[in-house]
Amino acid sequence: MLRRRILTANEETLLSVAMTPFTPRHAQLNKSSTWSDWMNGVKVYVRPAEFGNHEAAVTAMRQRAVLEDKSPLSMYFFSGPDAAALLQRLVIRDVDAF
Incomplete structure (x- = not known):
């Protein structure tokens, strides 16, 4: 089951979760410093809860x-x-390179 919650993350928290190639850029754009985590029982991915002006x-x-970036969702x-x-x-991307 997928669970979603809002959390405030610092760099230490971000280093302890699974990251996607977009995570560093998301961190720069995340104005509220709040993150949503998506847990699927295997890994925890985070993404900004909001970027600001919707x-x-x-x-x-x-x-x-x-x-x-849909990686955190599924x-x-x-x-x-x-x-x-x-x-x-x-x-x-070339899937043979994965």
């Missing part, structure tokens, strides 16, 4: 390209002979 964020999403397991081929169609 209206400006929505406007930017509608007028520009958006890159959203963990997927792929298996089978065509798993790598499927993943390669879903992501830009």
